[in-house]
Amino acid sequence: MPQVTGKKRKGILGAATLVFIIAGLYWGLVKAPPDAYQGDSQRIMYLHIPSILIAYLSFFLVFVGSCLYLWKREKRDDNLAYGAAEIGVLFTALTIVEGSIWGRPTWGVWWTWDARLTLTAILLLIFIGYLMLRALVEDESRAASSAAILGIIGFLDIPLIHMSVYWWRTLHQPPSILRPDKVPWENIHPELLTALAINFVAFVLLYFYMLSLRLRLGEMHEEIKARRMR
Amino acid sequence: MSMWGYVILAYGIVWGAILLYVVSLKRRYRAAENELQRLSDAKES
Amino acid sequence: MKLLRQTLLLLRKDLLLELRRHESLMTMFFFGAQLLFVFNFSFELTPARVSELAPGLLWLAFLFTGTLGLTQLFEGERGNHCLDALLMSPIDRGALFLAKTCFNIFLMGLVELVVMPLFWILFSLPSWQPLPALFLIVFLGNVGFCVLGTILAAVTLKARARELLLPLVLFPLMVPVILATIRCMEALLRFGELGDALPWLRLLIGFDVIFLTVGILIFDWVVDV
Numbered sequence: 001m002p003q004v005t006g007k008k009r010k011g012i013l014g015a016a017t018l019v020f021i022i023a024g025l026y027w028g029l030v031k032a033p034p035d036a037y038q039g040d041s042q043r044i045m046y047l048h049i050p051s052i053l054i055a056y057l058s059f060f061l062v063f064v065g066s067c068l069y070l071w072k073r074e075k076r077d078d079n080l081a082y083g084a085a086e087i088g089v090l091f092t093a094l095t096i097v098e099g100s101i102w103g104r105p106t107w108g109v110w111w112t113w114d115a116r117l118t119l120t121a122i123l124l125l126i127f128i129g130y131l132m133l134r135a136l137v138e139d140e141s142r143a144a145s146s147a148a149i150l151g152i153i154g155f156l157d158i159p160l161i162h163m164s165v166y167w168w169r170t171l172h173q174p175p176s177i178l179r180p181d182k183v184p185w186e187n188i189h190p191e192l193l194t195a196l197a198i199n200f201v202a203f204v205l206l207y208f209y210m211l212s213l214r215l216r217l218g219e220m221h222e223e224i225k226a227r228r229m230r
Numbered sequence: 231m232s233m234w235g236y237v238i239l240a241y242g243i244v245w246g247a248i249l250l251y252v253v254s255l256k257r258r259y260r261a262a263e264n265e266l267q268r269l270s271d272a273k274e275s
Numbered sequence: 276m277k278l279l280r281q282t283l284l285l286l287r288k289d290l291l292l293e294l295r296r297h298e299s300l301m302t303m304f305f306f307g308a309q310l311l312f313v314f315n316f317s318f319e320l321t322p323a324r325v326s327e328l329a330p331g332l333l334w335l336a337f338l339f340t341g342t343l344g345l346t347q348l349f350e351g352e353r354g355n356h357c358l359d360a361l362l363m364s365p366i367d368r369g370a371l372f373l374a375k376t377c378f379n380i381f382l383m384g385l386v387e388l389v390v391m392p393l394f395w396i397l398f399s400l401p402s403w404q405p406l407p408a409l410f411l412i413v414f415l416g417n418v419g420f421c422v423l424g425t426i427l428a429a430v431t432l433k434a435r436a437r438e439l440l441l442p443l444v445l446f447p448l449m450v451p452v453i454l455a456t457i458r459c460m461e462a463l464l465r466f467g468e469l470g471d472a473l474p475w476l477r478l479l480i481g482f483d484v485i486f487l488t489v490g491i492l493i494f495d496w497v498v499d500v
Contacts, residue, residue, distance in 0.1 A: 130444070132440060133434060133444060142433050145497075150430060153448065157451070161451055168458075
């Protein structure tokens with residue numbers, strides 16, 4: 001009975017996700033001390049950093065799914081690309097919102113045209129375009145292959161956009177976790193790092209929970225269509 | 231707004247949006263499940 | 276070699292059609308000229324400021340006219356199953372891509388050849404000297420724009436509201452080209468040489484080469500269902 005074990009597995013995944021989310025909230029909001037320079041607003045980073053990593057992961061999966069679909073023409077791969085794009089757009093948008101709310105007390109403005117913000121906003125626009133393309137092409141397989149092309153081109157374009165936007169301007173503070181001169185755990189307080197790690201795990205679990213739900217949904221739509229055809 | 235105000239705003243928006251998305255996903259899921267059920271019932275009868 | 280010959284053949288067909296009807300060229304040209312007037316009304320373009328704003332304004336005008344061209348690019352193939360017929364003929368898809376790209380580059384280039392001097396006349400820019408170099412930069416920008424634009428024009432071909440969808444998906448992807456072209460033009464206008472903007476030129480050429488290659492490779496999948 002694969003269906004039952006699948007359901008069970010999903011239940012375990014859901015429960016684990018919930019546990020980590022609650023632990024993440026506790027560590028992020030209560031247990032971790034406020035940052036020495038930024039104060040409590042730094043707590044937003046526990047959401048911000050996992051969100052952007054999840055967003056990047058999504059766009060990578062869109063690329064993988066698109067390549068596989070063009071190669072093998074399996075509906076499953078297209079489903080993966082579609083689902084990942086949808087969730088990716090959500091997390092990219094959330095990343096921008098979090099960054100904006102964090103920027104207000106830290107930089108004094110909601111938005112600044114710095115490289116990383118701009119890059120994230122462009123990513124969001126690219127993948128909103130991707131979803132719109134999917135919505136506006138009626139023929140199914142046509143929509144899938146069109147979207148796959150856009151997914152691949154969009155992904156290949158990201159390094160170029162990254163480079164150009166960085167040359168254009170950089171006033172963002174350098175990444176505080178990944179710095180070449182120091183190992184990660186020397187840069188920040190261990191409690192902060194733990195809070196970040198827990199939140200990161202929570203986001204990854206949540207992501208896979210959402211993605212599996214989304215993939216199953218896609219499969220069911222396929223099934224419905226197949227049965228109607230008969 | 232105090233620092234905590236910003237923090238609460240951010241956490242509220244993020245978890246609110248994620249919750250909303252998961253709920254809508256579940257709703258679509260249920261609708262598809264019902265549709266599948268209906269189709270298989272129709273075939274049997 | 277075969278690719279080149281097929282490309283030229285297809286390009287000749289498009290040029291011939293355009294020569295007979297000149298729809299795209301005329302609309303693009305008049306749209307570009309109109310934009311110059313709109314710019315004049317929207318900004319206080321004193322001779323002192325115009326050199327500063329010229330790169331951005333010009334490239335914006337070219338982007339819009341180029342988009343106009345792209346939306347018309349496959350118009351001839353849409354009706355009467357012409358695209359299907361074209362795909363059935365023993366022609367490499369890469370050649371089709373190259374021909375369409377070259378065609379739009381050609382249209383944009385022609386429009387720019389007239390609009391740029393017009394800009395210089397209308398806003399009385401002091402020096403005509405950087406014009407040839409600027410034209411070269413703009414041409415490289417055209418290549419990047421049309422290469423990616425052709426792929427996306429083909430991708431959005433069967434979409435509803437495709438004229439609206441195309442710029443929406445194209446412009447975010449165009450960011451490197453937009454930035455690189457404008458920075459290079461700025462450097463040329465201000466200092467008369469590229470100088471610090473040289474990396475931008477490399478980026479621009481890199482973009483052109485990368486997506487030209489990607490386009491030739493990927494176009495098989497773009498037009499096939």
